[in-house]
Amino acid sequence: MNALTLKKDTSVKLINRKKHKFFPILLALPPLFWQFFFFVLPMSFLMILTFWKVEFYKPVPSFVFDNWIKVLGSNSFQRAFIYTFEMSLISSIVVILIALPAAMIIALRVSEKYQPLLIALLVVPVFTSYVLRAYAWQIILSPNGLINWIIGFIGLDPQFMLGGDFALQVGYLTLCLPVVILILTFALLGIDKSHLEAASNLGCLPYQVFLHVLIPSIKAGLLLAITTIFMLTFSDYIAPLLLSGSNPPTLSILIVDTIKSGSQWPRAAVIGIVMMVCIGFVLMLSQYISKRGTN
Numbered sequence: 001m002n003a004l005t006l007k008k009d010t011s012v013k014l015i016n017r018k019k020h021k022f023f024p025i026l027l028a029l030p031p032l033f034w035q036f037f038f039f040v041l042p043m044s045f046l047m048i049l050t051f052w053k054v055e056f057y058k059p060v061p062s063f064v065f066d067n068w069i070k071v072l073g074s075n076s077f078q079r080a081f082i083y084t085f086e087m088s089l090i091s092s093i094v095v096i097l098i099a100l101p102a103a104m105i106i107a108l109r110v111s112e113k114y115q116p117l118l119i120a121l122l123v124v125p126v127f128t129s130y131v132l133r134a135y136a137w138q139i140i141l142s143p144n145g146l147i148n149w150i151i152g153f154i155g156l157d158p159q160f161m162l163g164g165d166f167a168l169q170v171g172y173l174t175l176c177l178p179v180v181i182l183i184l185t186f187a188l189l190g191i192d193k194s195h196l197e198a199a200s201n202l203g204c205l206p207y208q209v210f211l212h213v214l215i216p217s218i219k220a221g222l223l224l225a226i227t228t229i230f231m232l233t234f235s236d237y238i239a240p241l242l243l244s245g246s247n248p249p250t251l252s253i254l255i256v257d258t259i260k261s262g263s264q265w266p267r268a269a270v271i272g273i274v275m276m277v278c279i280g281f282v283l284m285l286s287q288y289i290s291k292r293g294t295n
Contacts, residue, residue, distance in 0.1 A: 138162065
């Protein structure tokens, strides 16, 4: 009986081990299938499309490098790339400068009783239509909008704020600010506040505590926030379309313009691949800096 019981227990343990081995694989299959069918396959087709040619306004399967040569060598693409990169970089700096103090107030100054309420208020804009928010800013910044009404009421001349870099940055702030404040708030809530208190007790000035204790403690969250801002703004289409008037065009606007001019889908695909490569490079750079900081 003891031998039979021992054999049964051993077989049960082996079955349980097999189940435990296959269970993580089963959990990983749905996201892997999702990534394959909705990311890898579309991106693969987009890459193949870059080598096709257009005949009679229709993409035709081929294998030519003309699209890459013409797009990468065109002045319009180069100007749009530089402008998009500059606006994303400026937006990253502006959003961080606004979001970090706001996150510090929520995480370090506000009572724990009211923190969930403020976090909930930040979550609401994230799930509100970005197009709707951009349209709202279009009304506010228009020549007859709220801001110009206030300026006129004071007695000053109205300002034309739509169709430029300022309006574009407002759109980027609308897109990124709530998300970035949430990221930095959760990063700050995860640090040990006793380290900040210990640094202050040892005679460190506030800026020294901020630079040498606080910032290193949230380095991963800060990198994630900067990467998120760059990814969202670099590929954004709504703010350039509705707020800056597509002048000068960003890369996302250039994709649409390229398709409209003779159904040049292959050349638009080249621009899309370049954008994906840039975003991937920024992600890899962020991961490298993060790992280097932890080692």
